[in-house]
Amino acid sequence: MTDEKVELGKMLWYDTRLSLSGGFSCNSCHNLATYGVDNLPTSLGHGWAIGPRNAPTALNAALHATQFWDGRAADVEAQAQGPILNPIEMGTPSAEFATERIASIPTYVELFERAFPGEEQPLTYENIANAIASFERTLTTPARFDDYLAGDLDALDDLEKEGLQVFINTGCAGCHNGAALGGNSLQRFGVTEAYWEATRDFVAIDSPTMPMDVGRFAVTHDEADLYVFKVPSLRNITRTYPYFHDGSVWSLRDATQIMARVQLGRELGEQELDDLMAFYGALEGTIPEYALQLPVLPASTDATPRPDHR
Amino acid sequence: MTDEKVELGKMLWYDTRLSLSGGFSCNSCHNLATYGVDNLPTSLGHGWAIGPRNAPTALNAALHATQFWDGRAADVEAQAQGPILNPIEMGTPSAEFATERIASIPTYVELFERAFPGEEQPLTYENIANAIASFERTLTTPARFDDYLAGDLDALDDLEKEGLQVFINTGCAGCHNGAALGGNSLQRFGVTEAYWEATRDFVAIDSPTMPMDVGRFAVTHDEADLYVFKVPSLRNITRTYPYFHDGSVWSLRDATQIMARVQLGRELGEQELDDLMAFYGALEGTIPEYALQLPVLPASTDATPRPDHR
Numbered sequence: 001m002t003d004e005k006v007e008l009g010k011m012l013w014y015d016t017r018l019s020l021s022g023g024f025s026c027n028s029c030h031n032l033a034t035y036g037v038d039n040l041p042t043s044l045g046h047g048w049a050i051g052p053r054n055a056p057t058a059l060n061a062a063l064h065a066t067q068f069w070d071g072r073a074a075d076v077e078a079q080a081q082g083p084i085l086n087p088i089e090m091g092t093p094s095a096e097f098a099t100e101r102i103a104s105i106p107t108y109v110e111l112f113e114r115a116f117p118g119e120e121q122p123l124t125y126e127n128i129a130n131a132i133a134s135f136e137r138t139l140t141t142p143a144r145f146d147d148y149l150a151g152d153l154d155a156l157d158d159l160e161k162e163g164l165q166v167f168i169n170t171g172c173a174g175c176h177n178g179a180a181l182g183g184n185s186l187q188r189f190g191v192t193e194a195y196w197e198a199t200r201d202f203v204a205i206d207s208p209t210m211p212m213d214v215g216r217f218a219v220t221h222d223e224a225d226l227y228v229f230k231v232p233s234l235r236n237i238t239r240t241y242p243y244f245h246d247g248s249v250w251s252l253r254d255a256t257q258i259m260a261r262v263q264l265g266r267e268l269g270e271q272e273l274d275d276l277m278a279f280y281g282a283l284e285g286t287i288p289e290y291a292l293q294l295p296v297l298p299a300s301t302d303a304t305p306r307p308d309h310r
Numbered sequence: 311m312t313d314e315k316v317e318l319g320k321m322l323w324y325d326t327r328l329s330l331s332g333g334f335s336c337n338s339c340h341n342l343a344t345y346g347v348d349n350l351p352t353s354l355g356h357g358w359a360i361g362p363r364n365a366p367t368a369l370n371a372a373l374h375a376t377q378f379w380d381g382r383a384a385d386v387e388a389q390a391q392g393p394i395l396n397p398i399e400m401g402t403p404s405a406e407f408a409t410e411r412i413a414s415i416p417t418y419v420e421l422f423e424r425a426f427p428g429e430e431q432p433l434t435y436e437n438i439a440n441a442i443a444s445f446e447r448t449l450t451t452p453a454r455f456d457d458y459l460a461g462d463l464d465a466l467d468d469l470e471k472e473g474l475q476v477f478i479n480t481g482c483a484g485c486h487n488g489a490a491l492g493g494n495s496l497q498r499f500g501v502t503e504a505y506w507e508a509t510r511d512f513v514a515i516d517s518p519t520m521p522m523d524v525g526r527f528a529v530t531h532d533e534a535d536l537y538v539f540k541v542p543s544l545r546n547i548t549r550t551y552p553y554f555h556d557g558s559v560w561s562l563r564d565a566t567q568i569m570a571r572v573q574l575g576r577e578l579g580e581q582e583l584d585d586l587m588a589f590y591g592a593l594e595g596t597i598p599e600y601a602l603q604l605p606v607l608p609a610s611t612d613a614t615p616r617p618d619h620r
Contacts, residue, residue, distance in 0.1 A: 014343050015343075016341070016344075016348070016349075021350075021354060022348065022349060022350050023338075023348075023350070023354040028333075031326070032604060033324050033325075033604040033605060033606060033607050034326075034606075034607050035606075038326070038332065038333075039326075039332060039610065039617070040331075040332050040333070040617050040619075044331060044333040044619055047358055048357055048358035048619070050619060238609065239609055241609075241610070250612070250616070251612060287606060289603075292603055292604040292605075292606070293599075293602055293603050293604070294342060294343045294602040294603070294604060295343060295602075296343060296344075296345075296597060296602070297343050297344050299548065299549055299551075300349065300551070302560070302561060306560070307349070307350050309350075309354055309358070309360060
């Protein structure tokens with residue numbers, strides 16, 4: 001990670017030319033103005049396609065042990081290669097096409113040379129993703145909870161501290177732990193009952209995968225992975241609604257009660273929910289200012305493959 | 311125009327909740343990272359609809375005498391009310407729906423009270439547009455040409471000065487004049503021959519209105535307004551490709567030659583074109599930094615009408 005790589009990654013992050021139609025950038029679904037999400041159950045993509053899973057926040061994503069809801073990518077570098085070529089996301093027909101678009105713009109050619117010095121071919125599809133991932137690695141959001149962990153006991157008020165106690169005592173921290181309070185394991189969603197039974201009543205908009213998504217099973221075809229999903233991070237959870245892999249539940253209070261019920265087999269009381277809601281507030285962090293500064297992007301040239309919405 | 315109104319307008323500018331689907335903000339089609347345009351022939355809208363006319367840049371738009379390609383809105387305040395409710399743009403079903411969305415968010419309620427002090431009902435659809443328009447009024451882009459006009463004769467190099475001479479002598483300045491080098495009159499596109507005959511060979515992507523758009527005639531039904539369009543501003547013209555009301559022509563050199571041919575009945579020489587291209591470079595201005603700083607948007611509430619892509 002160098003400044004050159006991060007700055008280049010930021011430009012690519014906001015550049016709609018990585019989508020075939022010219023209508024989407026990384027920021028379309030992982031909007032940094034709204035804590036790295038689009039606040040939709042599942043995202044809109046090429047041709048008005050509706051994605052099967054909720055777009056997770058890009059904030060703190062680099063802290064996760066694996067990427068995507070089913071953990072099918074090892075890191076943000078591998079993940080960033082996915083959406084550009086996904087026909088129902090950015091819809092770019094091939095890695096070559098994406099690379100050709102970017103390589104047709106002289107400023108980008110120069111910036112890749114600076115960001116990947118000494119490489120024989122600095123402008124590759126892998127390096128497009130690597131630069132974007134370097135930018136993502138800067139998207140951490142320090143919060144009051146970090147101050148508390150660092151020893152500032154006044155960083156949380158009494159209700160928030162109660163919430164932290166409930167969070168630990170109830171067993172939430174069994175999975176939502178580590179630097180991101182989640183993101184470091186895959187777990188079966190619905191241990192004590194089927195998740196879709198619990199969430200069904202909350203679904204506001206039909207999701208194409210409702211009532212059920214088999215999770216990691218679709219990747220491994222191992223029955224042990226049936227309904228297994230990555231545990232999401234709880235950082236900025238107050239802002240990354242709607243919740244779960246299918247974006248089925250809009251209320252954080254409802255989502256919390258559902259988790260207690262289907263993962264831990266218990267019902268939380270109103271006071272416990274109040275406490276947890278307060279604790280979540282302490283996880284709301286600060287988005288780096290420079291990441292929010294839109295870069296002015298270099299112009300296309302006659303050689304730039306044109307946008308195509310078909 | 312107050313700071314409060316402009317800041318509020320900036321938040322609304324970047325807020326996708328003004329679209330029914332939650333997929334579009336003002337910035338989707340008038341992207342400030344790419345000089346206030348989407349660099350598409352015509353924009354993508356709700357339901358993957360393809361708009362009939364090219365999205366004009368929001369930069370310096372407030373300097374224009376009228377708004378929209380057919381001049382059907384008097385100013386940016388009136389213009390800003392349009393796209394939100396246009397079923398093939400942002401697709402919000404009614405002014406009431408848009409207002410309800412914004413009014414469901416306490417931070418916005420407070421910001422409208424501060425931006426429109428003393429008004430009985432500060433949060434109205436008109437004031438949503440008024441705030442956005444106030445933000446747009448700040449989107450001016452001072453360029454080297456302004457330094458030249460202000461007396462700094464070294465602000466343009468020799469080729470650029472030649473270009474300015476060609477620009478005046480050829481007659482371009484007859485319509486492209488005033489503070490925005492355009493935007494202050496409506497003119498028939500195709501004086502000496504039909505515009506669609508001249509542009510047809512350049513069309514890269516089918517536009518739903520090709521080969522012809524009747525222009526202002528569709529508003530007034532007056533034959534004198536047949537094929538009449540607003541003269542676009544030439545500020546940042548190097549960056550606001552593709553050109554014309556239908557985005558039919560990608561090359562600025564081609565567009566310039568077409569204009570000389572169909573408006574002035576003449577063919578420009580290669581040297582004249584070189585000079586004009588150089589002059590256009592001096593019209594490329596600086597986008598205000600603060601406008602490019604993405605605001606962190608306030609969270610929705612349980613009362614916020616949900617996004618709907620149908």
